[in-house]
Amino acid sequence: MKIPEQFDPIRPFEPDELPDVFDRLLQNEQFSSVLAYLYPDVPKEALAAKMHACKDNLDFQKTFCYGFLVQLLARLSKGCDIDIASLDTDSRYTFISNHRDIVLDSALLDKLLIDAGFNTTCEIAIGDNLLKLPWVKDLVRVNKSFIVERALSMREMLMASKRLSEYMHFVIAEKNDNIWIAQREGRAKDSNDRTQEAILKMMVMGGDGSIIDRLKQLHLVPLAISYEYDPCDYLKAAELQARRDNPSWQKGPMDDVTSMQTGIMGYKGYIHYQCADCIDSYLDTIPADTPKTELFRLIADHIDRQIFAGYRLYPNNYVALDLLHGDSAHADHYTAEDKAQFEAYLKGQLDKIEMEGKDDAYLREQMLKMYANPAINQMGL
Structure with a gap:
């Protein structure tokens, strides 16, 4: 075509462009490091041969x-x-x-x-x-x-x-x-x-x-x-506080890379x-x-x-909604164990945030909204 x-x-890239692109990637140190991490027991030569055997995307x-x-x-x-x-x-x-x-x-x-x-x-x-x-x-x-x-x-x-x-x-x-x-x-x-x-x-x-x-x-x-x-919930919460505290705040050059790595792993x-x-x-x-x-x-x-x-919707969506509103209106959608697990998860994620002027109450509220909003939107239909 x-x-x-x-x-x-x-x-x-089109299929006829792939061999040159594969060669370019294989010569890149960062890409080679990624391959070594993902395939620690496979020789690079074998991976290169496998890539070049791919005829299209x-x-x-x-x-x-x-x-x-x-x-x-x-x-x-x-x-x-x-x-x-x-x-x-x-x-x-x-x-x-x-x-x-x-x-x-x-x-x-x-x-x-x-x-x-x-x-x-x-x-x-x-x-x-x-x-x-x-x-x-x-x-x-x-x-x-x-x-x-x-x-x-x-x-x-x-x-x-x-x-x-x-x-x-x-x-x-x-x-x-x-x-x-x-x-x-x-x-x-x-x-x-x-x-x-x-x-x-x-x-x-x-x-x-x-x-x-x-x-x-x-x-x-x-x-x-x-x-x-x-x-990435805690990274998103930190970004929301950063923008609240400084409307002209901009993400750093590595922020998206951190989000990609965190989301995948x-x-x-x-x-x-x-x-x-x-x-x-x-x-x-x-x-x-x-x-x-x-x-x-x-x-x-x-x-x-x-x-x-x-x-x-999962139990934690309903737990977050009730925690956000300070009630138990949706307690029929989760157990006491579900609630305890989510609160422990929430604390663990918030503990990962390291930032100047950390506002724990605000950050917790933003994370609760992340999990509550899908439930709020579905219920509002």
């Missing part, structure tokens, strides 16, 4: 990423599953989801789609703010990621958004692949998941026809991702992915004369409701 040159700066994912995720889940979760009853494994979709973990949200979806019988995974939207290291940028583009460009001027942002949208339409219509994209830029630090209208407005910069037509061409599927425990408990119906049929119910100013909010609200309904 001939891919338009305009997509070259943002698209994943999906082959690389199945050879290296799938097995890694299986082992990771065995060690750091109680299990991970997906409900795709509403989908056709022969069709292609744009999964738009809440965002908890920088790396695993999309990586686990890829694994689960393979398990569910899809013959492909997803192309993954990833912000260039996470790609400061050249070898990381190479690796994610091997792993079927396309780049969302940020920190641009207004004019540059419009051009980049149009190219991004056109590429997404190209992936669905021409490459016959799926897409994963977060419902908002960055993770919702308080787990109060809301779809940004700007994401939908970007999506309709490509495609043909009306706004509804263009969204239908992407076959959007709201996806709810539920982790029983978020290993931390304990997650149960993990569930819930796919709602593709919204194409819902889009057909929207009156044609709906003002554009209302249209995107209507669609965003629908996606939000589908994600809220799809949450799998």
Whole structure:
């Protein structure tokens, strides 16, 4: 397939580009250290041969990423599953989801789609703010990621958004692949998941026809991702206090790397992915004369409701809600042991936070909100 040159700066690598990229990665000391950590008993030459045996990106994912995720889940979760009853494994979709973990949200979806019988995974939207290291940028583009460009001027942002949208339409219509994209830029630090209208407005910069037509061409599927425990909860709480204390606070160059490592290597408990119906049929119910100013909010609200309904709530969500409100209104959803375990977990996570002017009460409240908000949103439907 001939891919338009305009997509070259943002698209994943093509199969014919992989050998050179593999060589570049294997020559990088940091990447070599990662390989040595993940495969301590395998000679680098054997890993290099295995990489070069991969004929395309999906082959690389199945050879290296799938097995890694299986082992990771065995060690750091109680299990991970997906409900795709509403989908056709022969069709292609744009999964738009809440965002908890920088790396695993999309990586686990890829694994689960393979398990569910899809013959492909997803192309993954990833912000260039996470790609400061050249070898990381190479690796994610091997792993079927396309780049969302940020920190641009207004004019540059419009051009980049149009190219991004056109590429997404190209992936669905021409490459016959799926897409994963977060419902908002960055993770919702308080787990109060809301779809940004700007994401939908970007999506309709490509495609043909009306706004509804263009969204239908992407076959959007709201996806709810539920982790029983978020290993990055204490990092998110610390960031919320840092921003509260200093509105101009900016993340350091290693903060995202720390979040990636913590999210991957931390304990997650149960993990569930819930796919709602593709919204194409819902889009057909929207009156044609709906003002554009209302249209995107209507669609965003629908996606939000589908994600809220799809949450799998765990005992700790209800415990957090009652602790936040200082009552026991939802005690029928958990045991005394559940509550004691979550409070001990909470204390352990808060103890990990080291920062100047540490505000324990505020940090605890923010962590409680992270676990309570999915329950609050689902109950509010």
